[in-house]
Amino acid sequence: MDDLDRAQELEMESRNAAIANQIKKQGKTTLSHCQDCGDAIPLRRQKMGGVNRCVECQTYFEQAQRKFK
Ligand SMILES: [Zn+2]
Known part of the structure; x- marks a missing residue:
């Protein structure tokens, strides 16, 4: 039981x-343009889903997040 x-x-x-x-x-x-800098996000990247930053800003964002942890 x-x-x-x-x-x-x-x-x-x-x-x-x-x-x-x-x-x-x-x-x-998923945004068509980066929420941080307003640059167009490549379609290939948009297809990943949940993308709201361009590669550059996402990289920067992730690095900043890592610093806080
Ligand atoms: Zn950006």
Whole structure:
């Protein structure tokens, strides 16, 4: 009985994680122009989804984030 409960719990957890992931993906906005500098974001990059900065600004942004951690 305990094993069954645990299995159900695990299933719930993975399902919730999958749903949370989906929401995260949908919540990500993709812009045609960089939100920081206004440069056009290459279509190839837009297709990745959730892209809102050009390569340069994204690199800069990620480096800045790393510094804060
Ligand atoms: Zn930019």
